[in-house]
Amino acid sequence: VAAGQNVCVFCVFLQQRNLEGYVGFANLPNQVYRKSVKRGFEFTLMVVGESGLGKSTLINSLFLTDLYSKDYPGPSQRIKKTVQVEQSKVLIKEGGVQLTLTIVDTPGFGDAVDNSNCWQPVINYIDSKCEDFLNAESRVNRRSMPDNRVHCCLYFIAPSGHGLKPLDIEFMKRLHDKVNVIPLIAKADTLTPEECQLFKKQIMKEIQEHKIKIYEFPDTEDDEDNKLIRKIKEKMPLAVVGSNVVIEVNGKKVRGRQYPWGVAEVENGEHCDFTVLRNMLIRTHMQDLKDVTNNVHYENYRSKKLAAVTCNGVDTTKTKGQLTKSPLAQMEEERREHVMKMKKMEAEMEQVFEMKVKEKKQKLKDSEAELERRHEQMKRNLEAQYKELEEKRRVYEDEKANWEAQQRILEQQKLDASKTMEKNKKKGKIF
Amino acid sequence: MLILAYWRETCACLQAREAEQGEGARAVPLAGHVGFDSMPDQLVNKSVNHGFCFNILCVGETGLGKSTLMDTLFNTKFEGEPTQHNQPGVTLKSNTYELQESNVRLKLTVVNTVGFGDQINKEDSYKSIVEFIDAQFEAYLQEELKIKRTLHSYHDTRIHACLYFIAPTGHSLKSLDLVTMKKLDSKVNIIPIIAKSDAISKSELAKFKIKITSELVSNGVQIYQFPTDDESVAEINSTMNSHLPFAVVGSTEEVKIGNKMVKARQYPWGTVQVENENHCDFVKLREMLIRVNMEDLREQTHTRHYELYRRCKLEEMGFKDTDPDSKPFSLQETYEAKRNEFMGELQKKEEEMRQMFVQRVKEKEAELKEAEKELHEKFDRLKKLHQDEKKKLEEKKKSLDDELNMFKQKKTAAELLQNQAQQAGGSTTLKRDKERKK
Numbered sequence: 001v002a003a004g005q006n007v008c009v010f011c012v013f014l015q016q017r018n019l020e021g022y023v024g025f026a027n028l029p030n031q032v033y034r035k036s037v038k039r040g041f042e043f044t045l046m047v048v049g050e051s052g053l054g055k056s057t058l059i060n061s062l063f064l065t066d067l068y069s070k071d072y073p074g075p076s077q078r079i080k081k082t083v084q085v086e087q088s089k090v091l092i093k094e095g096g097v098q099l100t101l102t103i104v105d106t107p108g109f110g111d112a113v114d115n116s117n118c119w120q121p122v123i124n125y126i127d128s129k130c131e132d133f134l135n136a137e138s139r140v141n142r143r144s145m146p147d148n149r150v151h152c153c154l155y156f157i158a159p160s161g162h163g164l165k166p167l168d169i170e171f172m173k174r175l176h177d178k179v180n181v182i183p184l185i186a187k188a189d190t191l192t193p194e195e196c197q198l199f200k201k202q203i204m205k206e207i208q209e210h211k212i213k214i215y216e217f218p219d220t221e222d223d224e225d226n227k228l229i230r231k232i233k234e235k236m237p238l239a240v241v242g243s244n245v246v247i248e249v250n251g252k253k254v255r256g257r258q259y260p261w262g263v264a265e266v267e268n269g270e271h272c273d274f275t276v277l278r279n280m281l282i283r284t285h286m287q288d289l290k291d292v293t294n295n296v297h298y299e300n301y302r303s304k305k306l307a308a309v310t311c312n313g314v315d316t317t318k319t320k321g322q323l324t325k326s327p328l329a330q331m332e333e334e335r336r337e338h339v340m341k342m343k344k345m346e347a348e349m350e351q352v353f354e355m356k357v358k359e360k361k362q363k364l365k366d367s368e369a370e371l372e373r374r375h376e377q378m379k380r381n382l383e384a385q386y387k388e389l390e391e392k393r394r395v396y397e398d399e400k401a402n403w404e405a406q407q408r409i410l411e412q413q414k415l416d417a418s419k420t421m422e423k424n425k426k427k428g429k430i431f
Numbered sequence: 432m433l434i435l436a437y438w439r440e441t442c443a444c445l446q447a448r449e450a451e452q453g454e455g456a457r458a459v460p461l462a463g464h465v466g467f468d469s470m471p472d473q474l475v476n477k478s479v480n481h482g483f484c485f486n487i488l489c490v491g492e493t494g495l496g497k498s499t500l501m502d503t504l505f506n507t508k509f510e511g512e513p514t515q516h517n518q519p520g521v522t523l524k525s526n527t528y529e530l531q532e533s534n535v536r537l538k539l540t541v542v543n544t545v546g547f548g549d550q551i552n553k554e555d556s557y558k559s560i561v562e563f564i565d566a567q568f569e570a571y572l573q574e575e576l577k578i579k580r581t582l583h584s585y586h587d588t589r590i591h592a593c594l595y596f597i598a599p600t601g602h603s604l605k606s607l608d609l610v611t612m613k614k615l616d617s618k619v620n621i622i623p624i625i626a627k628s629d630a631i632s633k634s635e636l637a638k639f640k641i642k643i644t645s646e647l648v649s650n651g652v653q654i655y656q657f658p659t660d661d662e663s664v665a666e667i668n669s670t671m672n673s674h675l676p677f678a679v680v681g682s683t684e685e686v687k688i689g690n691k692m693v694k695a696r697q698y699p700w701g702t703v704q705v706e707n708e709n710h711c712d713f714v715k716l717r718e719m720l721i722r723v724n725m726e727d728l729r730e731q732t733h734t735r736h737y738e739l740y741r742r743c744k745l746e747e748m749g750f751k752d753t754d755p756d757s758k759p760f761s762l763q764e765t766y767e768a769k770r771n772e773f774m775g776e777l778q779k780k781e782e783e784m785r786q787m788f789v790q791r792v793k794e795k796e797a798e799l800k801e802a803e804k805e806l807h808e809k810f811d812r813l814k815k816l817h818q819d820e821k822k823k824l825e826e827k828k829k830s831l832d833d834e835l836n837m838f839k840q841k842k843t844a845a846e847l848l849q850n851q852a853q854q855a856g857g858s859t860t861l862k863r864d865k866e867r868k869k
Contacts, residue, residue, distance in 0.1 A: 021506040022506070023532055023717070023721060024532075024721040024722035025483070025485070025530070025532055025535060025721050025722070025725060026533040027721075027722045027723070028478075028483050028535055028537070028725055029475045029479055029535060031724075031726035031727070032475050032478050034663060035726055035730065036470070036471045037471050041467070062465070063461070063465050064462040064463040064464075064465050065459045065460065065462060089456035089457070090456060091456045091459070092458070092459060092461055092465070092467070093461075094464070095468030097468040097470055097471060099470065100456050102456075140741075140745045140746060140750050140751065142738060142741075220480075278465075279466070282465060282466045282467050282469075283469050284469070284473065285473075286467065286470060286473060287470060287473035287474050287477055288473070288477070291477065291583075295583045299579075299580065303578045303579050306578045307578055334773075334777075335773070335777065338780075342780065342781060342784060345784070346784060346788075353788065353791065353792065357799070360799050364799065364802060364803055364806065367803075368806050371806070371810045375810065375813050375814075378817050379817070382820055382821060382824060385824055385828075386824060389824065389827060389828055389831060393831055396834065399838075400838055403838075403842060407845060410849065414852075
């Protein structure tokens with residue numbers, strides 16, 4: 001390491017240590033307790049089912065309050081043409097613990113003649129709450145992030161005694177990966193225990209057949225708890241009865257429904273599974289419902305949403321490996337890929353360019369050579385002709401010279417002859 | 432009576448309306464025990480099952496007893512040998528331990544700054560510390576931004592508490608201390624402590640604490656204050672706040688005092704007991720750091736320091752919460768805008784490169800065309816020369832032919848004359864011969 005260079009060293013393998021003496025972090029759970037009480041709690045519960053299945057009554061029974069009263073009438077009092085999604089928020093306090101409870105009701109569900117897509121407003125509501133949370137979570141300035149996501153959906157099944165209706169199956173199939181679905185048999189006081197058993201078995205069979213994922217209770221490390229959980233699982237779906245009326249039975253004041261033949265008590269475990277529901281929903285698994293919503297359903301929504309944003313409808317097989325990154329990291333990677341692609345393209349273009357230039361230069365060279373050759377040829381041609389001409393001239397000159405020489409001789413001869421003749425004439429030889 | 436009842440009802444209604452929180456949540460009374468008061472317990476059970484995690488950073492010069500203090504605080508012997516003073520730079524060494532006390536499991540990470548304050552030039556000492564803290568924030572941010580993320584099982588390495596060890600000079604803070612703490616106070620919860628405080632007398636200590644506190648205030652260093660908003664701990668926390676900075680002594684050695692073995696340091700003039708509140712503030716530190724405020728330290732790190740880092744980082748990358756018209760962006764819009772910007776950039780780069788190539792091709796083409804033109808000109812000139820030469824040759828040929836013709840004519844004429852002459856001569860000879868014969 002050079003002088004002045006700063007370095008980081010990590011030693012990540014975990015080492016067990018046994019403490020000798022008091023440290024104090026065993027108090028951490030209390031600190032967590034204290035802070036959570038100070039913060040307060042939130043829970044959003046959705047109820048879905050046809051009108052008249054006793055949804056509002058059950059809510060009132062569960063939370064021992066008149067959520068829907070004269071001042072705040074519930075949706076069931078009003079007649080709806082289409083499926084509405086309505087929420088009521090109440091603040092309840094108990095034992096120093098504050099709970100902001102939001103009840104989401106769906107009046108009109110399943111009430112129309114044609115119920116196709118009646119689940120759509122429900123899905124839209126759930127998605128919009130997830131979207132709100134996603135936007136709040138993704139802001140640059142994050143203040144408080146109120147959690148309005150739907151933590152649990154109680155689905156009310158009419159007590160026909162036969163099986164699930166097509167609407168039930170369709171709804172649960174469409175919502176089981178968006179929210180924790182807990183199916184309930186409503187108005188269970190119209191079924192005898194045997195009928196109820198058969199009905200439950202039939203429903204669970206159909207749920208398994210259609211691969212519907214209803215809310216599952218997590219296993220704990222405690223064997224006792226696990227035993228209880230298994231007992232609850234055997235009772236699914238829970239058959240419930242609700243009541244707004246308090247009746248006196250054997251000197252005790254209980255919530256129940258009075259019939260000529262007796263009183264169906266809401267909180268009697270032999271009459272219905274109401275207490276099981278209440279214990280599970282509120283007393284033991286409320287936090288788990290929130291955690292599953294946050295860690296599973298919301299994360300599903302979020303990753304789908306972000307994948308859509310970043311991949312923009314590109315082929316999903318290619319993008320599967322990209323889901324482990326954040327959209328920004330992905331953009332970074334895309335940028336790097338693009339830079340590499342450009343480099344490659346540049347190299348290719350360069351190559352093509354060079355090749356074309358070489359070709360052109362070669363052509364030019366060839367054409368130059370060709371022209372040179374032709375020029376040479378013409379030159380030689382010309383030279384040959386010149387030579388020929390020279391030769392011709394030489395021959396001519398020779399001939400001329402010879403002839404002229406001959407002529408001179410002849411001339412001389414003639415001269416000599418005429419001279420002789422003259423001489424002879426003079427001599428009188430010639431007459 | 433009726434009016435009273437009516438009045439009471441109205442009051443109750445008004446009260447209920449007043450108690451509305453958030454978006455119209457009205458308070459309603461409960462007719463019995465519902466059972467959601469178990470929510471804190473449910474939450475606590477889940478946390479205990481999941482386990483806790485806590486990360487401490489110890490900053491201080493070599494030899495101030497950082498490792499010993501950690502050992503003493505957590506009652507265990509952690510890794511490592513004492514470091515030498517000859518480190519060339521500041522390194523951060525991190526070790527993670529699994530501790531358990533009763534049913535609570537704690538994943539404790541202790542990060543030590545090795546070589547801090549040892550160099551001659553200490554200007555950059557704080558840098559590697561800041562980088563380390565930022566790197567942990569960055570890792571968490573990256574995980575949080577992933578498309579498929581597992582925050583629930585993520586091992587949080589963000590520093591929850593920074594113990595800053597002040598040398599027990601008794602006078603004041605060193606400038607290195609002030610500079611470093613100023614750089615760290617917006618990134619981590621700083622808890623300054625006076626190390627090896629058994630070297631200072633009680634009166635000096637009081638003055639020293641006052642001096643340190645006033646220097647921190649005058650330099651605007653924000654140290655961690657124990658929270659006083661929760662009634663159950665407000666009192667103890669505010670008392671402790673007034674004892675800051677804690678003067679501590681650490682020791683893993685045990686000495687027999689009375690009939691108990693206690694952690695202490697033995698001097699000829701007496702024994703300093705670590706857990707004796709008259710001797711030092713060790714117990715106070717342990718109380719505050721671990722038993723009372725550990726969860727708050729984690730919370731502050733997450734909601735304040737991490738959020739600040741995240742905000743700065745996102746703003747750096749060009750993210751905004753509202754568009755120029757101050758309308759809030761949805762996440763999708765933000766990402767789409769970023770993406771469009773990004774794609775636009777890439778496309779622009781591609782275009783630029785293409786243009787550059789087109790340009791080069793044009794230039795080269797022009798070059799080659801020039802060369803071609805020159806070549807043709809050259810050969811045109813040569814051709815012309817050649818034509819001229821040829822013409823000259825033709826002329827020469829012609830003149831030769833003319834000469835030849837003339838010569839031929841001359842020759843023919845001469846021969847004709849000769850023939851005539853011969854004939855005449857011949858005839859003369861013949862005449863002569865004829866005469867003779869006569």
